[in-house]
Amino acid sequence: MNSITIRRPDDWHLHLRDETLLETTVPHTAEVFHRAVVMPNLVPPVTTVAAALSYRERIMAQVGAEQRFDPRMALYLTGETSVEEIKKAAAEEKVIGFKLYPSGATTNSASGVKSVEALAPVLEVMQAHGVPLLVHGEVTDADIDIFDREKVFIERHLIPITQQFPALKLILEHITTGDAVDFVTSAHDNVAATMTPQHLLMNRNHLLVGGVRPHNYCLPILKRREHQERLQKAALSGNPKFFLGTDSAPHVKANKETACGCAGCYSAPAAIELYAEFFSQHDALDKLENFSSVFGAQFYDLPLNDEYLTLTQQTWQVPEQVDTATGPIVPYYAGETLHWKRA
Ligand SMILES: NC(=O)N[C@@H](CC(=O)O)C(=O)O
Numbered sequence: 162m163n164s165i166t167i168r169r170p171d172d173w174h175l176h177l178r179d180e181t182l183l184e185t186t187v188p189h190t191a192e193v194f195h196r197a198v199v200m201p202n203l204v205p206p207v208t209t210v211a212a213a214l215s216y217r218e219r220i221m222a223q224v225g226a227e228q229r230f231d232p233r234m235a236l237y238l239t240g241e242t243s244v245e246e247i248k249k250a251a252a253e254e255k256v257i258g259f260k261l262y263p264s265g266a267t268t269n270s271a272s273g274v275k276s277v278e279a280l281a282p283v284l285e286v287m288q289a290h291g292v293p294l295l296v297h298g299e300v301t302d303a304d305i306d307i308f309d310r311e312k313v314f315i316e317r318h319l320i321p322i323t324q325q326f327p328a329l330k331l332i333l334e335h336i337t338t339g340d341a342v343d344f345v346t347s348a349h350d351n352v353a354a355t356m357t358p359q360h361l362l363m364n365r366n367h368l369l370v371g372g373v374r375p376h377n378y379c380l381p382i383l384k385r386r387e388h389q390e391r392l393q394k395a396a397l398s399g400n401p402k403f404f405l406g407t408d409s410a411p412h413v414k415a416n417k418e419t420a421c422g423c424a425g426c427y428s429a430p431a432a433i434e435l436y437a438e439f440f441s442q443h444d445a446l447d448k449l450e451n452f453s454s455v456f457g458a459q460f461y462d463l464p465l466n467d468e469y470l471t472l473t474q475q476t477w478q479v480p481e482q483v484d485t486a487t488g489p490i491v492p493y494y495a496g497e498t499l500h501w502k503r504a
């Protein structure tokens with residue numbers, strides 16, 4: 162088999178940033194993906210429907226003439242999110258849900274939630290109006306080891322939330338551990354997870370052995386190989402609760418290759434090829450389409466895309482660098498060889 166045709170995919174977790182960076186990030190994603198859940202961690206964060214729709218306009222202005230792109234906006238949940246705003250979000254098709262960032266957990270999360278428990282009244286309203294909760298699932302306590310932050314968040318916060326709000330749609334984003342796989346698998350059907358290329362293709366050795374690799378640094382941080390294998394097994398299992406969300410998160414090279422580097426991997430330039438690489442490494446390319454183009458749409462109750470995309474078997478290298486108006490960006494997997502490419 163030297164080519165594979167799949168339904169056009171959607172990216173259920175994406176950072177596009179703003180201003181001139183959109184000139185680069187939007188075409189990269191819109192070229193391949195039809196819909197994308199656009200994350201709200203701008204400065205200042207996107208906390209209202211009005212702000213999300215104007216951000217969406219700025220995104221749409223960068224979509225190429227032949228590209229069909231339909232971004233779905235996530236709103237940033239804060240301690241001040243009002244019932245009114247949740248109702249507005251519920252009525253706006255282009256807003257997909259609210260994103261919970263524990264304060265300080267990741268890039269631009271300073272405005273995030275300080276007490277998950279205090280969110281109960283808000284979650285009640287979201288549940289009642291069918292508004293999904295998207296979660297960056299890590300605690301931020303200084304005494305919790307960075308490699309345990311996802312596991313502890315699940316135990317402390319997610320298990321109680323799913324018990325208290327069984328009808329709330331909850332997506333645990335960018336999962337990294339066997340604990341997350343177990344949680345999602347055993348939770349009710351309103352719970353799902355997105356998976357990134359880097360967490361499927363790599364473990365923490367790829368970050369730390371032979372020198373620090375800043376371009377493999379993202380949050381939640383890459384875990385040990387056993388966890389990577391649990392994620393791989395979940396993706397290969399065909400369980401519809403696990404689907405594609407790249408978490409493509411550009412930072413200019415100068416902010417990655419520095420004494421205190423930013424977290425985030427810019428995978429958009431090779432996103433679908435990276436997932437194809439993972440599935441083909443496991444002789445499971447037949448599983449790529451459901452993971453990339455079916456399960457996410459079904460979970461969000463959205464129609465399947467009616468376009469198709471063909472990948473052919475060919476050897477190519479991810480570019481070393483992408484030049485942007487704000488400076489060069491080193492993409493994820495830069496210089497590495499991939500074996501499938503869009504026709
Ligand atoms: N994943 C990351 O390491 N970084 C993301 C934020 C996030 O998704 O947590 C970013 O915005 O840069």
Ligand SMILES: [Zn+2]
Pocket residue numbers: 267297334335380381
């Ligand atoms: Zn995150």
Ligand SMILES: [Zn+2]
Pocket residue numbers: 174175176200408410
């Ligand atoms: Zn993200």
